[in-house]
Amino acid sequence: MRLFSRRKPATPATTPDLTKDQIKRATRTRKVFSLLTSIFLLITTVFLILVEIGGTHKSGAIRNWFFLKLDLSHIVPTSVPNFALINTIAQTIGLHDFYQVGLWGFCEGYKGVGVTYCSKPETLYWFNPVQILKNELLSGAVITLPTDINDILDLIKIASQVMFGLFLTSNVLSFVLAFITPLSVFSRWASFAIAILVFLNALFCTTASIIATVMFVIFRNVIGSVQELNLSAQIGTKMFAFMWVASAFSIFAWLIQTGLCCCCASRRDVRTGRKRGSEKAYGMDGATGGVVGREGVAAEGDRDRVPEKPARRRFRSSKGT
Structure with a gap:
């Protein structure tokens, strides 16, 4: 019998921690x-x-x-x-x-x-x-x-x-x-x-x-x-x-x-992520297209992008082996 683990719900993307x-x-x-x-x-x-x-x-x-x-x-x-x-x-x-x-x-x-x-x-x-x-x-x-x-x-x-x-x-x-x-x-x-x-x-x-x-x-x-x-x-x-x-x-x-x-x-709106406002306000990473946050680390992709689904992991029952 094959058992499948429950897939974790996708967490919504968060707005980068922007400076004032x-x-x-x-x-x-x-x-x-x-x-x-x-x-x-x-x-x-x-x-x-x-x-x-x-x-x-x-x-x-x-x-x-x-x-x-x-x-x-x-x-x-x-x-x-x-x-x-x-x-x-x-x-x-x-x-x-x-x-x-x-x-x-x-x-x-x-x-x-x-x-x-x-x-x-x-x-x-x-x-x-x-x-x-x-x-x-x-x-x-x-x-x-x-x-x-x-x-x-x-x-x-x-x-x-x-x-x-x-x-x-x-x-x-x-x-x-x-x-x-x-x-x-x-x-x-x-x-x-x-x-x-x-x-x-x-x-x-x-x-x-x-x-x-x-x-x-x-x-x-x-x-x-x-x-x-x-x-x-x-x-x-x-x-x-x-x-x-x-x-x-x-x-x-x-x-x-x-x-x-x-x-x-x-x-x-900008703090809550409802609207981004002017794109010139964000430090864009040319390689990844991420937005630089407070620590200067680029957040991968756009905030509206849905995270990729995690791969299914299969487990075999110990019975019959």
Whole structure:
């Protein structure tokens, strides 16, 4: 009778004991993209700061950064006799030539002189042209604004306050996340959690930009459609460029961070053997194709190779011999 020994189960190949330098080199691509995400978030922060400080001071380039510029310098149409004289009189009753709207307040001034005054920064500020013009007029002076402007004041208040909160939240999130995103190089779970925050940041910034664009474009069109008064409004191209550049870079940061959830090996992946990362990180033995471990000994073959089956050993029974 022949007896056969039980075959030992094949042991899975183990990942070579890599050094810290090898792990860092294997995850260098992931590190580059995480740092790129941080740079994009810092750019978002810078441009959101420009949006925040626009129209808060009457000197320097800041005074020319605004969402909307309301022009009252020709409030009386040219078809009215002595319109130039009447416009001059309009200044004497307290009206300024223009009013500029920022995130924290407004600025006012005269043509040929520039901005002469900016309001004190106010949290959750919203531009109320009716209230501002009433406060600007001297005692006893009255000016009637179109009813269309009065009808959208409530909408302007809500939209302005939501826009203010979203811009401020996105600014803080962008700054904090710029220093947190490099942690995604260690684990995919960290990348996933950070990606959620980066997505919320992009959502807040882009939503605020959309609200500002829609609100001030509608405001400009309503003012320009008035026939009784020769009012005009101008969109601030610099301010709009600032907020949309910030939105674009926040979206780029989110796309890259989302990609890190499934692409590029993390340090945890390399340690556990789930992914190898960059092959340049491994010292390859040209003769055997092994990977040099911590002691400098080449591990034969690839880690995924299944070990060869051990040869069967036959034993004969002592009976009958």
